[in-house]
Amino acid sequence: AWNLSASRAGSQIQGTPGIPRPSRRRKSLAIAYEAGQGDGAEPRRARWEPRDWREQLERIRQMRRSRDAPVDEMGVHKCYDSGAPPEVMRYQVLLALMLSSQTKDQVTSAAMLRLRRRGLTVDSVLQMDDETLGQIIYPVGFWRNKVKYIKQTTAILKQKYGGDIPSTVEELVQLPGVGPKMAHLAMHIAWDSVAGIAVDTHVHRISNRLQWVKKETKYPEETRVALEEWLPRDLWREINWLLVGFGQQTCLPVNPRCSQCLNQDICPAAKRL
Structure with a gap:
């Protein structure tokens, strides 16, 4: 009799109103937010990319x-003296880039070869008169402007950077005649650093x-x-x-x-x- 009563009591307790049954825990959903955003942030949007x-x-x-295009055989990476001291090599890379603007690789390569035969360094260019420099780099595109820019930039490198070239895109584009494309390529080739495309x-x-x-x-x-x-x-x-x-x-x-x-x-x- 005792066991029967206990069993009934147990069944009554289990069904008694007011005693909540254990509820299943809801699984939390992981939502990706933009970096630095907290609660209430909008979900991260899918990054756009081109089809195919x-x-x-x-x-x-x-x-x-x-690898047989002109850029492969006569590009700027082929125009400097790889055996020169690092700062001279970097200077030659920058000059090749300045000459290459709106100029075919073949013409740039030939102009750089003529310059290197005379000993292409910061000091040698500063000692060269404008007429001689123009005769050497001709027929690169806009060669007269490039003579001016090369002399101005070389003087800045001598005075401000000890004959080396800047190591950031921001400083490179401040040099006369140096644009963003040249600056990024200079970082790639001269400094082995990728700061942009x-x-x-x-x-x-x-x-x-x-x-x-x-x-x-x-x-x-x-x-x-x-x-x-x-x-x-x-x-x-x-x-x-x-x-x-x-x-x-x-x-x-x-x-x-x-x-x-x-x-x-x-x-x-x-x-x-």
Whole structure:
């Protein structure tokens, strides 16, 4: 009888109102927020990236495997004396970049060779008169302006940097005749540092043709900013070399060779060109 009563009592207690049953714990949902944001922040938006860009990039790599474009054989990375002291080597890299603006690689390479034969250092350029310097670098594009910029920049390097070149993009672009593209390439080649993407006319043109920018850009610096918003940083160094050679051989400014391009079926511009 006692056991029966206890059993009934137990059943009454289990069903007694006012004693809550254990509730299941709800699983918390993990929501990604932008860095530095706390509670109540909006969920992180998916990063924009161009359609088919990975496949396009891989196909460009395939087309560039031979490494036989002018930039490969006569680019700035081939124009300096690799056996020179580090500060002299860096100075030669900067001068080659200044000469290369709106100038074919073949012409820049030849001008640098003539300069190096005379002993290309900060002191040798400062001792050279403008007429002689002009005769040596001719026929690079805008050679008269470049004579002026080279002499001004070289004097600044001597006075402010002890004959070396600045080690930041911000300081490099303050030098006469040095733009963002040159500054980023100087960081890549002279300092082995990647601070941003070097965008020249080839990178600018091809990025717009492939629609690697959200909206069409008019200037290379706009393109640089647009690319850096989505392109993984580990590709920033490679992308200049790839697209410059691709632009010299296949994706030409006028009459591009679309029929020879591996991207012709996934290039937004292929049907328009």
